[in-house]
Amino acid sequence: MTVKRKWLMAGGLFLLVLIGLLGWVVGGQGTPFGLYFGRDSTWHAMEKRSVWRVGVDPSFPPFEWLDETTGKPIGFDVALAGRLAETWDMQVEIVPIGFDSLLDALRANKIDSVLSAYPYDPRLTRDFAFSQPYFDAGLQLAVRPGSPIHAPADLGGKRVAVEWGSAGDMVGRRLQREGIDVALAPFETPDLALNALFVDNSIDALLVDNVTLRQAQASGRPVVAIGEPLESVPYVVVMPTRARELQQRVHDGLVHLTESGALRTLEETWFARRD
Amino acid sequence: MKLSHGRSNIRWNWCARWGAPWIVEYFPWAYVEGQPGQFDWSHSDQVIDMAQRQGLSVVARLGFVPEWARPKDTSPLYLDEERFADFGRYAAEFARRYAGKVDHIIIWNEPNLALEWGYTKPDPVKYTALLRTVYTMIKAANPDVQVLAGALAPTLAPPGSESGENDLTFLQAMYDAGAAPYFDTLAIHAYGWHFDPDDPAHPDVVNFRRTELLRDIMVRNGDGDKQAMITEGGWNDHPRWTRAVRPGTRIAYTIRAYEIAQDEWPWLDAVSLWAFRYPWDQNSYQDYFTFVRTDFEPKPIFEEVKRYTQGHGS
Numbered sequence: 001m002t003v004k005r006k007w008l009m010a011g012g013l014f015l016l017v018l019i020g021l022l023g024w025v026v027g028g029q030g031t032p033f034g035l036y037f038g039r040d041s042t043w044h045a046m047e048k049r050s051v052w053r054v055g056v057d058p059s060f061p062p063f064e065w066l067d068e069t070t071g072k073p074i075g076f077d078v079a080l081a082g083r084l085a086e087t088w089d090m091q092v093e094i095v096p097i098g099f100d101s102l103l104d105a106l107r108a109n110k111i112d113s114v115l116s117a118y119p120y121d122p123r124l125t126r127d128f129a130f131s132q133p134y135f136d137a138g139l140q141l142a143v144r145p146g147s148p149i150h151a152p153a154d155l156g157g158k159r160v161a162v163e164w165g166s167a168g169d170m171v172g173r174r175l176q177r178e179g180i181d182v183a184l185a186p187f188e189t190p191d192l193a194l195n196a197l198f199v200d201n202s203i204d205a206l207l208v209d210n211v212t213l214r215q216a217q218a219s220g221r222p223v224v225a226i227g228e229p230l231e232s233v234p235y236v237v238v239m240p241t242r243a244r245e246l247q248q249r250v251h252d253g254l255v256h257l258t259e260s261g262a263l264r265t266l267e268e269t270w271f272a273r274r275d
Numbered sequence: 276m277k278l279s280h281g282r283s284n285i286r287w288n289w290c291a292r293w294g295a296p297w298i299v300e301y302f303p304w305a306y307v308e309g310q311p312g313q314f315d316w317s318h319s320d321q322v323i324d325m326a327q328r329q330g331l332s333v334v335a336r337l338g339f340v341p342e343w344a345r346p347k348d349t350s351p352l353y354l355d356e357e358r359f360a361d362f363g364r365y366a367a368e369f370a371r372r373y374a375g376k377v378d379h380i381i382i383w384n385e386p387n388l389a390l391e392w393g394y395t396k397p398d399p400v401k402y403t404a405l406l407r408t409v410y411t412m413i414k415a416a417n418p419d420v421q422v423l424a425g426a427l428a429p430t431l432a433p434p435g436s437e438s439g440e441n442d443l444t445f446l447q448a449m450y451d452a453g454a455a456p457y458f459d460t461l462a463i464h465a466y467g468w469h470f471d472p473d474d475p476a477h478p479d480v481v482n483f484r485r486t487e488l489l490r491d492i493m494v495r496n497g498d499g500d501k502q503a504m505i506t507e508g509g510w511n512d513h514p515r516w517t518r519a520v521r522p523g524t525r526i527a528y529t530i531r532a533y534e535i536a537q538d539e540w541p542w543l544d545a546v547s548l549w550a551f552r553y554p555w556d557q558n559s560y561q562d563y564f565t566f567v568r569t570d571f572e573p574k575p576i577f578e579e580v581k582r583y584t585q586g587h588g589s
Contacts, residue, residue, distance in 0.1 A: 165522025
């Protein structure tokens with residue numbers, strides 16, 4: 001074999017190895033090479049298949065549930081995932097998974113993200129990346145329009161409806177311990193507590209979760225939230241920590257949907273009562 | 276995770292103010308005997324002394340195998356038969372050290388679940404062998420202590436399941452394996468899921484009165500003179516867990532459960548429900564089993580049970 005031929009063979013072999021490595025890097029997910037080059041293998045895999053795989057536990061209306069006719073997951077989160085993917089020119093694949101297994105599925109790369117009324121968990125920030133909140137399901141003080149109540153401090157001498165045993169009940173009792181002379185009117189469900197605000201003039205305010213409140217508002221009931229949630233439960237999109245590109249895209253998408261009013265419209269569409 | 280001195284003190288103070296006479300507390304073997312024969316009782320001493328000062332009776336749950344007593348890469352809930360005597364030595368040392376302070380000891384937790392049995396298939400014969408070894412050693416160290424067995428997870432696992440064995444069949448299999456002489460009291464886990472505490476017991480249902488089915492098995496096996504204790508149980512009010520109830524329903528069911536135990540079950544010594552407090556948020560349905568939050572803020576169920584224990588009812 002001539003020296004020239006040997007060089008040609010070595011060069012060809014080098015090129016083959018190089019092409020193989022490039023294929024590995026482009027096609028692989030979470031490979032050492034992907035990490036080395038600081039690239040987002042999740043996003044690249046999504047681009048390759050033009051699909052964003054989103055884990056959802058379809059058992060929590062109005063965020064996600066199974067459509068009785070089609071058997072497919074629908075709801076606010078499903079629609080939100082669709083709107084985000086639309087801006088990336090991708091399709092959404094909704095992957096139904098039990099709530100307690102959502103993060104395991106993300107860890108095992110069975111899905112690209114979790115978007116399922118998932119509360120922010122500060123203990124898991126080393127393992128997962130969380131988006132900014134797209135909804136706060138926390139506890140809200142609410143009143144009828146024109147009420148003289150503008151803050152919890154104004155509740156002295158007032159009567160407040162709560163669901164018995166709920167977070168609203170807990171915060172009401174906390175206000176009493178703090179010296180505010182508020183009377184709590186307990187009801188069996190949040191809906192009954194909410195309804196009391198409209199049918200019983202002796203009820204001055206309501207301590208209720210923001211989902212119930214937003215559902216009432218979206219259904220046209222005259223009820224106003226006072227201030228920020230007294231107990232915050234922010235819902236976020238969960239993503240792999242390495243998926244920087246995806247995280248940025250989700251962030252930008254949520255900002256855009258919020259600023260354009262589209263997120264509010266989605267909320268009103270899905271939170272309006274269907275019963 | 277060991278609790279700090281201050282946190283234990285706060286916890287027991289709250290329990291006493293609540294009107295709770297009993298507490299069930301976990302004393303992991305691995306925390307005390309990190310090296311064979313070298314016992315560090317400092318944390319256990321603090322916990323038990325503080326509970327005593329608050330007038331609380333401690334039911335001590337023992338388990339959690341140190342690394343030196345199990346094969347490499349096994350779970351701390353795995354224990355080989357040849358190590359039963361090592362666990363027995365720890366349990367006996369515990370019983371001797373806290374004689375007069377701790378009168379009840381539970382051997383292991385939920386051995387009918389693979390998760391709690393070192394990720395191996397639950398085995399009532401092996402659990403009975405564990406009881407035989409440990410009971411004998413505990414009694415030699417402190418004949419007055421009551422040894423509790425069982426603490427079985429209520430489960431409808433089908434026959435042959437790798438993940439667990441039905442608690443009713445497991446208890447019968449324990450008796451078949453000769454467990455009766457090796458425990459003094461049956462520890463029962465009585466979860467209500469979403470059922471009313473007054474719903475009748477049925478072998479195909481996990482509800483509060485499943486307790487009666489375990490009691491029936493005791494009686495059928497000639498153990499009717501023994502007492503039982505509920506060492507775990509209760510309801511959950513998570514907004515989306517399928518086995519949860521609304522918070523108000525949880526309060527009503529919990530208080531009714533205390534009434535049933537008090538009025539109808541003379542063979543039951545105590546009802547200790549899961550759980551007073553977690554040291555940190557689990558961010559799952561588990562958080563909705565507790566009576567106070569991680570920051571000790573009382574949930575309404577805490578206040579309502581306190582009212583009940585103080586005789587005001589709800």
